[in-house]
Amino acid sequence: AAHIISKKRYETARKLEKLVESEINDLAMRADFQIEVSGTDEEGNWAAFGFDQVLYLISTNPGEPLRRLEQIASGGELSRVMLALKASVEAGSAKKKTSGAQRTMVFDEIDIGIGGRAAEAVGKKLKQLSRANQVLCVTHLPQIATFADHHYVIEKKQIAGRTRTTVRPIIGEERTEEIARMLSGAKLTDTSRKHAEQMLKANA
Numbered sequence: 001a002a003h004i005i006s007k008k009r010y011e012t013a014r015k016l017e018k019l020v021e022s023e024i025n026d027l028a029m030r031a032d033f034q035i036e037v038s039g040t041d042e043e044g045n046w047a048a049f050g051f052d053q054v055l056y057l058i059s060t061n062p063g064e065p066l067r068r069l070e071q072i073a074s075g076g077e078l079s080r081v082m083l084a085l086k087a088s089v090e091a092g093s094a095k096k097k098t099s100g101a102q103r104t105m106v107f108d109e110i111d112i113g114i115g116g117r118a119a120e121a122v123g124k125k126l127k128q129l130s131r132a133n134q135v136l137c138v139t140h141l142p143q144i145a146t147f148a149d150h151h152y153v154i155e156k157k158q159i160a161g162r163t164r165t166t167v168r169p170i171i172g173e174e175r176t177e178e179i180a181r182m183l184s185g186a187k188l189t190d191t192s193r194k195h196a197e198q199m200l201k202a203n204a
Helices: 002-026 075-096 116-130 172-184 190-203
Strands: 032-038 053-059 104-108 134-138 151-159 162-170
Touching (some): 002 032, 002 116, 053 075, 116 134, 162 172
Antiparallel strands (some): 151 162
């Protein structure tokens, strides 16, 4: 059985590599991605999931050698690779879904280390995933927040000497104000409000 699993794992790795590379390119990264499946069936190498070792290898700059993901990728790159992996798994399993089946995906601060065009690309990818899944995303970037169907604000307040965390939905003008605040900081300007309106309209 372990040999059958190993063969299937190797075949799936080749397919997943192509999917992940395509998704990574969509997320404004020029990277080579490879999944290394290795191991032998010698005594002592067996474990609950077979005898293979699986490593994710990546080169984030053209011409650079492939290295283990955790050794080379920055925080922003790791966030995008994880998003690419989830999007790839979703694409690969879409045909197997039963009617009405839906996953819940949670992305906590996926915006670490990114901004500008990369952040917008992440927002678009999250929007794409949300068409068939429930996607929950914690973000500090307006480029991502404006793609959401529903927007909630998380706030910490001092109440009776204790810190309380509240979560509340925002819509309409209040949402525009929040996006403007994310763009310009505490001091709102007419320019930031107009920019917020444009972003919300473009990413709806």
